[in-house]
Amino acid sequence: MEMQARQLETIKRQLEGLKDRSPFYARKFEGIDLGDVRTQADFEKLPFSDKADLRAAYPLGLSAVPEEEIVRIHSSSGTTGTPVIIPYTRKDVEDWAVQFARCYEYAGVTPLDRVHITPGYGLWTAGIGFQAGCELLGAMAVPMGPGNTDKQLQMMQDLGSTVLCATSSYALLLAEEIERRELQDKIKLRKLVFGSERSGDKIRERIHDILGVEMYDIYGLTEVYGPGIGISCDQNAGMHVWSDFVYVEIIDPQTGEVLPDGEFGEIVLTTLRKEGAPLIRFRTHDLSRIVPGECACGHNEHPRIDTLSGRSDDMMKIHGVNVFPAQIEEILATFAGASSEYQIRLSHLDGRDTMRLYVEAVSGSVDFNGLAQDISAAVKSKVGFTPLTKVVELGLLPRSEKKTKRVIDERYE
Numbered sequence: 001m002e003m004q005a006r007q008l009e010t011i012k013r014q015l016e017g018l019k020d021r022s023p024f025y026a027r028k029f030e031g032i033d034l035g036d037v038r039t040q041a042d043f044e045k046l047p048f049s050d051k052a053d054l055r056a057a058y059p060l061g062l063s064a065v066p067e068e069e070i071v072r073i074h075s076s077s078g079t080t081g082t083p084v085i086i087p088y089t090r091k092d093v094e095d096w097a098v099q100f101a102r103c104y105e106y107a108g109v110t111p112l113d114r115v116h117i118t119p120g121y122g123l124w125t126a127g128i129g130f131q132a133g134c135e136l137l138g139a140m141a142v143p144m145g146p147g148n149t150d151k152q153l154q155m156m157q158d159l160g161s162t163v164l165c166a167t168s169s170y171a172l173l174l175a176e177e178i179e180r181r182e183l184q185d186k187i188k189l190r191k192l193v194f195g196s197e198r199s200g201d202k203i204r205e206r207i208h209d210i211l212g213v214e215m216y217d218i219y220g221l222t223e224v225y226g227p228g229i230g231i232s233c234d235q236n237a238g239m240h241v242w243s244d245f246v247y248v249e250i251i252d253p254q255t256g257e258v259l260p261d262g263e264f265g266e267i268v269l270t271t272l273r274k275e276g277a278p279l280i281r282f283r284t285h286d287l288s289r290i291v292p293g294e295c296a297c298g299h300n301e302h303p304r305i306d307t308l309s310g311r312s313d314d315m316m317k318i319h320g321v322n323v324f325p326a327q328i329e330e331i332l333a334t335f336a337g338a339s340s341e342y343q344i345r346l347s348h349l350d351g352r353d354t355m356r357l358y359v360e361a362v363s364g365s366v367d368f369n370g371l372a373q374d375i376s377a378a379v380k381s382k383v384g385f386t387p388l389t390k391v392v393e394l395g396l397l398p399r400s401e402k403k404t405k406r407v408i409d410e411r412y413e
């Protein structure tokens, strides 16, 4: 993707004096004269930054402004060790809300909407981002946070919420609950803004079948503001990423080489205006591609990335074969008898890697054994090994309020 002229100018301005403002970048770009970055090609020679670099700067080593300019911090989850802390200036907080309000606009949300926000509040960036954008747009925020399904459904009915913000797994859980309790007629939802998780077509279809809502896929991560740096439009043809705030590259996760538009690889983001913790060529580990060509919505100043196809670190190695959950999902999508829900368990059996694949059937009238055999055969032919597939009843696999864990690796426990 060709860098826009205004993006290059903004990047050059940002690089100016960056090493003086930020000890983090003084170290990272040691021996590099940032004044030499004059073209896109020069920029593409700069080293990447990674979550590990950010972690090493814990707690506030990423800050590129004096203490008095920091008004808030957010933190990404620390499940894999030290968390990353991102400091925000007042301007960063405002810029984030501007981007988020734009997301709602693209989704057709208006000041007459009532926006039911289920993502969590706190150190995590989710809930507060959904709320700030909603308030800036002028819609009514209903700041639920996650959990307590009874209360969610009660408030949704009493307030007549028209927009639901949720992860796709929680939206599915709520939708199934609405269906089970036969509340469809009492629910006024017309739009679903969901994100922060790759979600297969089957989940979307199932939510759409139950709720009949228009769905918008939102993108973002705590390190780069939070959710709200991009969203899909009415064309449902990828997520527009705000080119005035973020520069997107897609790289080969193995070699680091920048890939041409249309090829799948890892998303690398550079913030164009961030003050508190600017990020230069940050490796997200999210896998996607730049959607080539023009979008029919006409907003072509904001390039599109495809629905996330996984995380580069979700890659499983089985019998020496690299496998992504997305591949398994694609195969499952071809079976009408399989629901959206599945679980992969990797274990060591008799000295060999084994994949057990649990798949929910769409109904009890499906031939469980036949379906399991067909799925195993399809995985064998498309991926190269045979999983032990077991088909189970609908609703048996766990649903989660956050991100549903689909791969459980028991080989090293």
Ligand code: ZN
Pocket: 233, 234, 235, 240, 295, 296, 297, 298, 299
């Ligand atoms: Zn569009």
